[in-house]
Amino acid sequence: MTQGKANEQQQSSGPGRRALLATAVLGAGSAALAVAPAAAATAAEQGGSRGRGFRSLPVPTVIAHRGASGYRPEHTLGSYQFALDMGARVIEQDLVPTKDGHLVCRHENDITGTTDVADHPEFAGRRTTKSVDGVSYTGWFTEDFTLAELKTLRAKERIPATRQENTVYDGRWEVPTLEEVLQWAEREGRRRGREIWLHIETKHPTYFRKLGLGLEEPLAKLLRKYGRHRKNSPNFLQSFEPGSIQRLNKLVDAPLVVLLSSAASRPWDFVEAGDPRTVADLVKPEGLKWIASYAQGLGPTLDLIIPRDASGRLTQPTTLVRDAHAAGLILHPYTMRNENTFLPAEFRRGTVASDYGDALGAFKVWFETGIDGIFTDNPDTGLLAAADFAGN
16 A cells, blocks of 8 residues: 655654553453444445355454554555454455566565665675666566575564564564465464455556566456455455456456546556546546446545644545445455554644554444445554444
8 A cells, every 4th residue: 555754753652552452352252243233234335246255254344454564564465364363354465577487475575675685795786776667766676586586685673763673573584475475364264263355456566567677467367266266265466557346347256446546646557558537536426436347445635535734633534435335346445554654634633643542433434424334544443433433
């Protein structure tokens, strides 16, 4: 998911606060998972015949964004496991390819900030500058490494100034492949006696297809191998490029979600194809009807549901939730985080950007709009908020 520039102030909220949240949510997990079963069925039915399996999910669904990335380096098995242990029912993965065509879990193909690649002198010569979806980046990129080479690296915290406590886990975990995650989900599913849901995103699919590293075909092959390609399979497939979702629609029957960035932006495959439509066009009823012709869900940035004013405070909700539901689409917006720097201004507490604000209050506002789920770096907080919401 798209991530704004993190505030560089050091987080001062101590580990005790996080431990209390984690302990509390493990106690409240059963309540959070029992959120309004009748409402859950109603919302899921809006998703149409494909993806009937997501009727089993609570509404609102708490989706662990890159795992429990508020507490562990993102897209590691440690982050995924911690999110699952907290009670999250759905865990997100972002996919990029290696040079030899393996799908690995990283938010970006630029791994400069999320691995220790800069500490490996043997890879110093691979530092380069590339244009990805029209933006220039200098660093190291997954498509320049074989899987064997990538496995010599270790993951680290992406925003250490904001999440200093997470740096204690730097170097602990490898970069996981999607296949390793699918195997992990199978093991955990057997152990827990329930399906482990995944929310899998294709990153920069047009860019990679031009390199001969198309994402959709190997993703579909892996899903078929592990029996996750069916309409009732416990995973969503998502992308910021509608063309990637349309391609997946021809390859698998799993539920599909179109991600949307800011209103003025255009999906990169639209830019490449000369399609003039913006996100603002896609969230109009006719745009939503078009999306619903091949997808079952929408993953908008939260600002498309409740915009913020110049001071960062929330304004009035748009009609997106109502209009998307009318088109038969579920909504899984992104991303809620506990730190002040990410929260709407009225929910910030104190003056330190990396301290926690009133995240529970912010979750409540989003849930009241009628969304079907929400991505969060802090699944424990999200589950507590969902339990509170269900109890009111």
